Amino acid sequence: xTPDEPIRLLSQLQPALYAYILSLHPNRVDAEDxxxxxxxxxxxxLGEYEPGTNFRAWAFKIAYYQTLAERKRLxxxxxxxxxxxxxxxxxxxxxxTRLAHYDExxxxxxxxxxxxxxxxxxxxxxxxxxxSPVKSIAEEVGRSAVALRxxxxxxxxxxxxxxEKHLSASAT
Amino acid sequence: xxxxxxxxxDPTTEELLHALVLGELGEDGSAVLLERLxxxxxxxxxxxxxxxxxxxxHHEFPRLAEFREPAxxxxxxxxxxxxxxxxxxxxxxxxxxxxxxxxxxxxxxxxWLLRPEPAPVLVEAYGEWSWLDAAGRKHPLGIxxxxxxxxxxxxxxxxxxxxxxxxxxxxxxxxxEGELKVPGEKSKRLVLRSxxxxxxxxxxxxxxxxxxxxxxxxxxxxxxxxxxDATPLRTTVAVTSGKVMFKRLADGGAVEIPKDRMAxxxxxxxxxxxxxxxxxxxxSWRAVxxxxxxxxxxxxxxxxxxxxxxxxxxVVFRHDGDRVFDGIVELRKESRLRVKxxxxxxxxxxxxxxSCRDGKGGFAxxxxxxxxxxxxxxxxxxxxxxxxxxxxxxALAPVGGFSISGSRLSNLSISVLDAADTLQVSEVEIRD
Numbered sequence: 001x002t003p004d005e006p007i008r009l010l011s012q013l014q015p016a017l018y019a020y021i022l023s024l025h026p027n028r029v030d031a032e033d034x035x036x037x038x039x040x041x042x043x044x045x046l047g048e049y050e051p052g053t054n055f056r057a058w059a060f061k062i063a064y065y066q067t068l069a070e071r072k073r074l075x076x077x078x079x080x081x082x083x084x085x086x087x088x089x090x091x092x093x094x095x096x097t098r099l100a101h102y103d104e105x106x107x108x109x110x111x112x113x114x115x116x117x118x119x120x121x122x123x124x125x126x127x128x129x130x131x132s133p134v135k136s137i138a139e140e141v142g143r144s145a146v147a148l149r150x151x152x153x154x155x156x157x158x159x160x161x162x163x164e165k166h167l168s169a170s171a172t
Numbered sequence: 173x174x175x176x177x178x179x180x181x182d183p184t185t186e187e188l189l190h191a192l193v194l195g196e197l198g199e200d201g202s203a204v205l206l207e208r209l210x211x212x213x214x215x216x217x218x219x220x221x222x223x224x225x226x227x228x229x230h231h232e233f234p235r236l237a238e239f240r241e242p243a244x245x246x247x248x249x250x251x252x253x254x255x256x257x258x259x260x261x262x263x264x265x266x267x268x269x270x271x272x273x274x275x276x277x278x279x280x281x282x283x284w285l286l287r288p289e290p291a292p293v294l295v296e297a298y299g300e301w302s303w304l305d306a307a308g309r310k311h312p313l314g315i316x317x318x319x320x321x322x323x324x325x326x327x328x329x330x331x332x333x334x335x336x337x338x339x340x341x342x343x344x345x346x347x348x349e350g351e352l353k354v355p356g357e358k359s360k361r362l363v364l365r366s367x368x369x370x371x372x373x374x375x376x377x378x379x380x381x382x383x384x385x386x387x388x389x390x391x392x393x394x395x396x397x398x399x400x401d402a403t404p405l406r407t408t409v410a411v412t413s414g415k416v417m418f419k420r421l422a423d424g425g426a427v428e429i430p431k432d433r434m435a436x437x438x439x440x441x442x443x444x445x446x447x448x449x450x451x452x453x454x455x456s457w458r459a460v461x462x463x464x465x466x467x468x469x470x471x472x473x474x475x476x477x478x479x480x481x482x483x484x485x486x487v488v489f490r491h492d493g494d495r496v497f498d499g500i501v502e503l504r505k506e507s508r509l510r511v512k513x514x515x516x517x518x519x520x521x522x523x524x525x526x527s528c529r530d531g532k533g534g535f536a537x538x539x540x541x542x543x544x545x546x547x548x549x550x551x552x553x554x555x556x557x558x559x560x561x562x563x564x565x566x567a568l569a570p571v572g573g574f575s576i577s578g579s580r581l582s583n584l585s586i587s588v589l590d591a592a593d594t595l596q597v598s599e600v601e602i603r604d
Contacts, residue, residue, distance in 0.1 A: 011468045011594045019227030023220055026192055028230055040465045080202035081192060087210055091220065098220050102228075109228050122404075128229045134194055140405065140439065153190045160225055 009055045010042055016056075016102040017063055023095040024067045024088055026081065034070045038063045057096070064092050104170070105163050112162035120155050127152065185215045189222040291318045292336040292344075292354060294325075298538070298568065299332025300482065301325070304351070321356045327367060329474050329482060331527040331538040331568070331583070338374075342382070345370040347535045348401075361385065370399045370534040389437035392417040398429075399534050410434035410450065410532045420445050434532075450532060453580050456603040457501035459489055466514070466596040469588065486523070486587025487597045499529055499580025501602050503562055507576065510601040511558045511586055516594035518546040523587050524558065526565065528579040536579035539565035542589070555598065562602070 017038065022031040041062050049058055068088070083091065113121065126132045126140075134152070138145040183191075188205040191197040197205065208215040294317055303313040305323040319325060319336060325346055327334050333347035338360065346352045350367020360382035362369070369384065375395035376382050384391040386402035389409070396414025400407065409418050411429045419426040423441035433447035461467055467487040474484040489500060501507075511524060522545050528536040539562065548556040563576045581602065588595045 011596075014468060015227070015231045018231055019224050022227045022230070023223040026223060026226075027195075031227075036461065036465050039468075043465075080199045081197055081206065082202075083206070083209075087206070091209070091216060094216055094220050095223075098224060102224070105224065106228050106231075109225075124229065134196075149190070149194060149196075152194070153186075156190070156222070156225055159229075160221065163225070 016099045020095050038066045108163040108166035112159050185218050193226050290339040292338045293318050295337045296335040300328040301334040324351050324353045326351045333535050340374045342374045343372045345535050364402045368401045372397045390419045406438045408436040412532050451498050453499045453502040458601040460599050466598040469595040484587045485591045486585050488585045490583050499582050501581050503576050503579050505577050506604045507562045509562050512599035514554045514596045515545045520545050520593040521589040525585045527583040529582045538568040540568050541565045
């Protein structure tokens, strides 16, 4: 492994690392902060990484402990949804297994997004790319928030089903 | 139906997860979901699956959002045929002896009076531009070619622009993710579906003003210089000289925008419709990631269409305020750019690209520099620093270039030419 190999690996791992952190701490903004902290820690600890071992597992482990550390700071904000450490550990193990195929799924998602209806794509853009909450979008487009929530649920179901079909088609 | 509503006393795990990702899961719902996650492996599987899709949408969607908006509903100005001509045609039928001659005479007169505005010609372009026919197929459009009537001129990607000239010497410059139709009608009518349009309109014939229409507004102009920035939800007009009448389609409200003022119309008629002064931009700017980290290479669309996008790999800075009118920073002739970066391969070529606006919405040119990373010395941890005068960067467009002073940086990208290379940026700064 060249000295720059960890940099490349870490860059490639960013999306999966974010997904891993989000599954341990389901808050978009916090997860992005934790990802940034994880990157810094990975970079500082690069000397401890043993070339030839599983870089992905090593980085995920750092992300896990970084999430635990950040939870304390973030817990100052009230939230009803608090994962205890035992549950966090279970979710972490399952996420690592699931995210082994993250890249293929993300690639399938690109194909699935193209197949969406224009109004669904527009809704996703407002919510995910522009970061608008459902209530604001509802006010802008003159629809009820309940209807928009329903639309997002339907779209997410459709995307999940499409990704699964895409992966099973590629496997055969 | 959402889990915390009284009509859904026993929500499914999927519904609870949906509320969670929307940030709307209440105390009771949280308790139920946490209990299911502790005791039910299937619930944990569903949770992981939802979080994974959510992460993909957060992470991937902003870079994949290259869909084309459908054509907006645009109100057409009433293209009435003159009742005088119709009446005179009736009269001409009664004149038996002169019938044929009169009919011919009136036909010629009608054609002359109602002849369409001559089509504009593409006189200059840069980046990705094309002609989109009525069926949505793209065609190349060469410099000097006339614009067709049934279709649209499009520009795609950062820094792309296309300039049209009308027979009366009026010019328009379409830029950004732009789509413009120029239907052939008696009045000059431009339909801007999206993007930025800089207009320099020659004085129009009396009683026949020109129009620029977007999804949310209509601009009526006799002769002036202004720019229009349009999305399907929002239109902003900034006037550099003269004045325009700006009408919001949502409620028909109108405001006159004089020189050095701008106004915005959205679909929300409750918002104030008023002409306001141009915004100011800072003279220096610095971007550093939090906690001493770095910005990493991400793929971004630099041009091309949704079917054949041109993807570059790098770090992009855009102003996320009032789009092109604000800009990241106002440039001066002394402005210098400093970029601290690191690449995996010292032989990698690095490209720094700047796209500028004039602070009144107008396009103010692109600048770019490319170099091999190894030409700059690296420190002990591999970081290299590029520093140079912005006016010294190569001007890409348009012909003749623009003055740096007073222009505003609207987009800055630092990228590597080979997608396999890795680039990290720890600091970007613009100052005198």
